[in-house]
Amino acid sequence: LLPGRMLRCAGRPERRPHALVRELSGRYDAVVVGCGPVGATAAILLADAGMRVAIVDESWHPFPFPRVESVDSAALSLFRRVLGAEAEKLSCAPASGPAVYTDKSRLDKPTVKPALYADAESRASIFQPQLEDLLRSALERHARVHEFFGVSARHLANEAEPALMVEDVISGKMGTLSATYLLGCDGAHGFVRVQSGLQLRVLGSPASFLVVDAEAPLDGLAGTSGELHLVADAERPLVYAPLGLRELGARWQFGIRPGEDVPALRAPERIRTLIAPFVAQPERVRVLQHTVYAHTPFVAERWRTRNVFLCGDSVHSTA
Numbered sequence: 001l002l003p004g005r006m007l008r009c010a011g012r013p014e015r016r017p018h019a020l021v022r023e024l025s026g027r028y029d030a031v032v033v034g035c036g037p038v039g040a041t042a043a044i045l046l047a048d049a050g051m052r053v054a055i056v057d058e059s060w061h062p063f064p065f066p067r068v069e070s071v072d073s074a075a076l077s078l079f080r081r082v083l084g085a086e087a088e089k090l091s092c093a094p095a096s097g098p099a100v101y102t103d104k105s106r107l108d109k110p111t112v113k114p115a116l117y118a119d120a121e122s123r124a125s126i127f128q129p130q131l132e133d134l135l136r137s138a139l140e141r142h143a144r145v146h147e148f149f150g151v152s153a154r155h156l157a158n159e160a161e162p163a164l165m166v167e168d169v170i171s172g173k174m175g176t177l178s179a180t181y182l183l184g185c186d187g188a189h190g191f192v193r194v195q196s197g198l199q200l201r202v203l204g205s206p207a208s209f210l211v212v213d214a215e216a217p218l219d220g221l222a223g224t225s226g227e228l229h230l231v232a233d234a235e236r237p238l239v240y241a242p243l244g245l246r247e248l249g250a251r252w253q254f255g256i257r258p259g260e261d262v263p264a265l266r267a268p269e270r271i272r273t274l275i276a277p278f279v280a281q282p283e284r285v286r287v288l289q290h291t292v293y294a295h296t297p298f299v300a301e302r303w304r305t306r307n308v309f310l311c312g313d314s315v316h317s318t319a
């Protein structure tokens with residue numbers, strides 16, 4: 001069990017800041033705020049349809065650690081479509097479930113298999129940093145997409161034609177991008193949603209999980225390969241997925257109890273104890289990250305106001 005380390009995808013090109021030379025103003029058919037998987041995919045689809053697109057993200061690089069670990073078949077086919085021939089490089093493995101277990105030592109016997117996903121048997125495990133790397137490379141190749149990385153959205157004027165005030169995060173230089181349409185793909189914090197005055201409807205109670213991701217060979221892991229195991233353990237409910245990807249062998253999401261000592265829970269020895277029931281050979285397991293994922297399910301009251309649209313985690317988060 002090794003400590004977490006920074007993940008870098010092999011072959012990722014360095015994207016160097018060129019803050020002082022670029023122009024931060026312009027008029028486009030569409031401006032996309034946020035270059036996560038949703039924004040990058042939307043930008044490529046719009047550009048493929050003939051639009052001139054600007055995409056803005058305050059980060060220079062994709063988030064380097066795994067986040068979502070599996071997607072449904074509709075999302076996967078969209079990613080493949082926008083990646084074209086490069087889709088072959090995407091690490092994927094069949095995923096299924098969820099199935100509910102009451103005893104973490106008996107992962108051969110599900111209690112029930114609830115039909116939470118319409119396509120439960122055609123999901124796929126993915127490695128999100130690699131997906132986002134490939135999407136950003138596809139954007140860079142697209143002649144109709146202008147990328148503004150290292151640029152933060154600061155103010156949105158939602159007039160007949162949306163105008164986005166942006167700031168270069170290094171130089172502090174300001175500019176305005178205007179467009180016929182603006183897409184808020186800026187994640188759960190939802191800058192565009194907030195600026196547009198769109199309210200959230202909270203769907204459930206907040207919950208916190210300790211997420212543990214590891215490289216681990218499938219033959220040393222308990223349970224069914226690719227399946228999302230929901231373990232209704234009386235002491236600590238958890239979600240466990242032996243994913244079978246080279247980059248990401250397994251994920252655990254352990255429920256954190258209210259008031260629990262989180263730093264103590266994240267100590268290496270404690271993590272070793274938590275994952276021990278699922279791992280036959282601990283020496284073959286390398287922990288990539290352990291992080292706390294705090295989540296409140298929500299959906300925005302609307303996904304459109306005038307020519308501003310909300311997409312992805314900015315408009316709903318229901319996991």
Ligand SMILES: Cc1cc2nc3c(=O)[nH]c(=O)nc-3n(C[C@H](O)[C@H](O)[C@H](O)COP(=O)(O)OP(=O)(O)OC[C@H]3O[C@@H](n4cnc5c(N)ncnc54)[C@H](O)[C@@H]3O)c2cc1C
Binds near residue numbers: 211
């Ligand atoms: C540990 C962990 C586990 C997760 N597990 C799951 C899961 O099991 N299921 C699930 O559905 N989701 C999960 N998520 C959430 C997952 O990350 C999202 O579902 C997915 O990344 C959403 O994609 P997105 O493109 O909508 O938003 P994001 O990937 O969040 O991308 C938003 C982008 O907008 C940029 N941005 C934000 N504000 C601004 C601004 N003002 N100016 C410029 N750029 C801005 C950000 O830099 C970011 O690149 C998890 C997240 C974490 C951290």
